[in-house]
Amino acid sequence: MKLVSKLVLLVTCVGLAQLAALQAAAQSYPTKPIRVIAPSGAGGPVDITCRAVSQALSEVMGQQIVVENRVGAAGLIGTELVAKAPPDGYTLLFGFSGPLAIVPNLNPNTPYDVQRDLVPITQVAAQPYVLLVHPSVPAKSVKELVALAKSRPGTMNFSSGGTGVGIHMAGELFNIAAGVKIVHVPYKGAAPAMTALMAGEVDMMFNTIAPVLPHIRSGKLRALAVGGDKRAALFPDLPTFKESGYDFKTGGWYGVLAPKGVPQSVVTALQNGLIKALASPELKKLFEKLAIEIVVTSPQEFADLIRTESALWAKVIKTAGLQVK
Known part of the structure; x- marks a missing residue:
């Protein structure tokens, strides 16, 4: 019994010492x-x-x-x-x-x-995320893209940086909101996913504005809508999803x-x-x-x-x- 008590005391002392050391280090962090x-x-x-x-x-x-x-x-x-x-x-x-x-x-x-x-x-x-398509996709608005996807069920696809990342889920949310089935193609990161889109390996993608700015301006990618409450200052002519007829943000x-x-x-x-x-x-x-x-x-x-x-x-x-x- 005494041995057990001593062990408990030892463990407690060690724990308190570690806590004290952590707190002391935190003071000068x-x-x-x-x-x-x-x-x-x-x-x-x-x-x-x-x-x-x-x-x-x-x-x-x-x-x-x-x-x-x-x-x-x-x-x-x-x-x-x-x-x-x-x-x-x-x-x-x-x-x-x-x-x-x-x-x-x-x-x-x-x-x-x-x-x-x-x-x-x-x-x-x-x-906000921006909905992007390859220039070869014959759609210049969200409504045109939805109509195209409905005419080609299960044949269009979108890239993302991997299953479960935000830009993947934005695509799934779009599928639900628009009543379409655009197939997800995961890549190992947003950068290779965008490279695939520019190469025409996939039809569309959601991404943030920062990494796609030069590609939109050069015409390598086409932006259809922005997922925020308001239009992006960098693209004042680009409508929001709500303005495009789909009431969701991403x-x-x-x-x-x-x-x-x-x-x-x-x-x-x-x-x-x-x-x-x-x-x-x-x-x-x-x-x-x-x-x-x-x-x-x-x-x-x-x-x-x-x-x-x-x-x-x-x-x-x-x-x-x-x-x-």
Whole structure:
């Protein structure tokens, strides 16, 4: 009995010592480079936004921030890495709808629980998706595209950066809203998915404005509609989906999260740092050019967004009959 008591005491002391060490380190945070996991491929909307925010945050925090792309399974691989990382604030997640609100509803074997394993810091940005078609597609409006798809059931297709990412689900939402069946073709990242569209391997795709700007302007791609509440300043002549006769919105959102158990002082330091970073005139100017909206929220507001989006995509997944293959 005495041996058991001593073991319990020892374990308790070790636990308290570890907690004290973590709290002490948090007081002077950050004292070394911070790693930010972007669970998406280089050159895509997640990567572009992540690197811009990380650079601004690095300048505010006075510490190097290293962005690391971990591609795979619609963001699941990178998100799992962060969920299982030490909760010291030196490994963060640049999260988006795919691994936070879609994959957990799509894949019953998701190796993490967003509510249990991650702590939201703040949402940082949002941007609408644009519906794009290859120039060879004989449709210059959403209504013409829908009519074409209905005349060719099951033969048209759309690309995305992988099953379960936001731009994939935007296509499924479009199928439901328009009453069509355009077949999904997944690629390993948004960048190769767009390359496939420009090569004419697929008919259409949803993507954010930033990576497609030069291709729309050069005529390599044709934009039919934007998924936001209002027209994009960069394309004032491009109608919204609502103006095109389809009452739904679709776009990407991004935010920073940490592993569960991170000290509150670190959460506060990161949130304050991000608020200052997002107020940077240079970042604002860049995001205006890329049609990215800066969004600053409290940790609770970001957590509420994730829950709301999760409920939305659960319904879409069920309606579309999607499953992990």
